[in-house]
Amino acid sequence: METWKTNLDETKKRYIDWWNHKGIILNMWEHFQEGVKPHADIPAPSPAKDLNQKWFDPQWRAEYLDWYVAHSSLKADILPVANTQLGPGSLAAILGGVFEGGEDTIWIHPDPDFNDEIVFNPEHPNWILHKELLKACKAKANGHYYVGMPDLMEGLDVLAALKGTDKVLLDTVMQPEVLEQQMQQINDIYFKVFDELYDIIREGDEMAFCYFSSWAPGKMSKLQSDISTMISEDDYRRFVQPFIREQCQKIDYTLYHLDGVGAMHHLPALLEIEELNAIQWTPGVGEPQGGSPKWYDLYKKILAGGKSIMACWVTLDELKPLLDNIGADGVHLEMDFHNEREVEQAMRIVEEYSSSSSDVSKEDLLKEEAAATKQETIVVKDSAAAGNEALKPLFNAIVDGKLEPAIEVTKKAIAEGVQPQEIINNYMIKAMGEVGQRFQDGKAFVPQLLMAGRAMKGALELLKPLLQGSASTTIGKVVIGTVKGDLHDIGKNLVASMLEGCGFEVINIGIDVSCDKFVEEVKKNKADILCMSALLTTTMTYMQEVINALEAAGIRHQVKVMIGGAPVSQGFADEIGADGYSDNANTAVAVAKELMGLHK
Secondary structure, X not given: OOOOOOOHHHHHHHHHHHHOOOOEEEEOOOOOOOOOOOOOOOXXXXXXXXXXXXXHOHHHHHXXXXXXXXXXXXXXXXXXXXXXXXXXXXXXXXXXXXEEEOOOOEEEEOOOOOOOOOOOOOOOHHHHXXXXXXXXXXXXXXXXXXXXXXXXXXXXXXXXXXXXXXXXXXXXXXXXXXXXXXHHHHHHHHHHHHHHHHHHHOEOOEEXXXXXXXXXXXXXXXXXXXXXXXXXXHHHHHHOHHHHHHHHHHOOEEEEEEEOHHHHHHHHHHHOXXXXXXXXXXXXXXXXXXXXXXXHHHHHHHHHOOOEEEEEEEOHHHHHHHHHHHOOOOEEEEEOOOOHHHHHHHHHXXXXXXXXXXXXXXXXXXXXXXXXXXXXXXXXXXXXXXXXXXXXXXXXXXXXXXXXXXXXXXXXXXXXXXXXXXXXXXXXXXXXXXXXXXXHOOOOOHHHHHHHHHHHXXXXXXXXXXXXXXXXXXXXXXXXXXXXXXXXXXXXXXXHHHHHHOOOEEEEOOOOEOHHHHHHHHHHHOOOEEEEEOOOHHHHOHHHHHHHHHHHOOOHHHOEEEEEOOOOOHHHHHHHOOOEEXXXXXXXXXXXXXXXXXXX
C-alpha cells in the first residue's frame, strides 16, 4: 500500500500506542481542503444529479471520494480515509429499513413490514449496495488511501431504526425476554456483516473506520447505544452491556461513542467491560465541545478506568490546557482544524508532551476521581393521592404504567357514577405529574413515561364519550409537530403524552411538518398553543419560518407558540419570537399552563 500520506508509519505507531493507553494522536474528523496542495491530479466528478446519486451511486461516490482525499490535508495524524458511510446505523437498512438521502445525512426509516423477526437476507438490495460501494471505492483507491468501514451500529439503536424508538422502549418493560433475544440476533448478524465488509476494505489485517477517521492494526469498530440516554442503569446492564461486551471480545479494537450528558450515567457500566479499549465523548448540541474544562473530570474518570479517550472538536486554544489537566497518555484529539497553519501549531504543542511520559498517573487520576465523587440523595415525593379510596389504584396504575388495571378501575368508577372530571383532575393528571417529577429527579426514565402515558390514554378513552359537549373537557387545545426536514419524534411524543395526561387536548400532526400544514392545523383546530420540535441545528431555523407563516395568515395573535428540542434554547426562542420554551417533557406542561394563564 503506497498511500498519499507520507508519515503514515509514524501515525500507525501512535495509534498502536493509543490503543494501549499511551501517547497522543493528533487527528481530525473529516478533512479540510482549503490551501492544500493536491496529492494527485484527480479531477472532481460532475455534480450529483440528485440526492440518490450523491449517496447511493457507488461509482459516483467512488469518484467523488477519490477527488476528496486527493485534495485533503493529511498532516499530523490525519488519515487518508474514504468515508463510505450509508447513514448512521446502516445495519438497520441492511435488515429492511428504508433509505432516504438528505442534504447532509442519510435517514433510515422503520421497516413498514417489521414483525419482530430479525432476518438477514443476503439478497437485500441495501446489503448489495454496501458491498458494491466498498468494492468501487477500493478499486478507485488503488492503495492510495483506506476505504473506511461504514457506520453499521448495533443493538438497541438498530432495532429502534427498524421498528421505532417508542416501541423499543416499551419492549424493555412489556417484553424484555423478546428484546434480549432480538439483541442477540442483531449481534449475530452484525458479526457476519462486519466480517464480510472487513474482507473487502482491509489492507492486510489493518483497517480504517469512517466515523472519527480512525485506524487499527486489526479489526476495529465504533460501538454505541444512543437510545440508552432514555433508559435506566439497570436496563442498560440488561439490554446493552452484554452485547457491547460480546463485540469487544470478538473485535480486536473497540471505541465506544458516548453521546451526550444524558448518557453519562452509563459510564460505570462501560468501565466494567474489561475488553473495551477506548471511549469517545460527544457533549451534544448546546454543550461546550470536547476541549472544554467542563469535561476534564470525565476524561480523568475514563483514563482512571483503564480506557483511552477520544476528545472531539478541540480548538487550538483548548489544546494545551486540556493536556496539562488530563495528561498525555491514551489521548486521541479530534481537532477543529481549518487550515494547515493550525495543524502545524498544534503539532508544536503536542511535541512538548511527546518527549516525556505523562505527569498524571493512573493512581493520581483515581485519587482525583475519589475526591470528586459526591453522594447525592434524591427525595421521592409521597405518591399517595388524596380523595376517593376506591380510585387510588388508578393513580398507582398510571404511575406504574399498568394499562389493564387503569382501565378496570376507570370502568368501575364510571359504573358507580363518579364524575369524569373528578377522575381526570384528581387521579390521571396528578399521576402524570408524579411520573413527570420522578423523570425530572432521575428516578424514572423514558420507558416509564411511555408506559404511564399508555395507561393514562387507555383510561381516558373510556371517559371521552362522557365528556363530549362539555366546555370543561380540556384546559386548552395544543397542535404539536416536528418541523420540516426533521424526522425525529420521540421527544415530541413525550411532550404530547404529558400535555394530554395533564388535561390538554393534543393534536399530534407528526414529523417533517411544513409551514402550510402548521397553519392549516392551527386554524382547523382553533388551537390555543402550537408546539414545535426540532432535533437538528439545520432544521431548528425552520421554526422562524412557521412563525412568519402564522403572521402572514393573520393568526399569530390567536395562538401561543412553544418550541423545544436538543439544539433549541431560551435565547433562540426569544430571538424568533416564540412565547415559550422547554427543555423536557415535564417542564413543558408547566410552560403550557402558564401560557394559558393557569397556575403552575
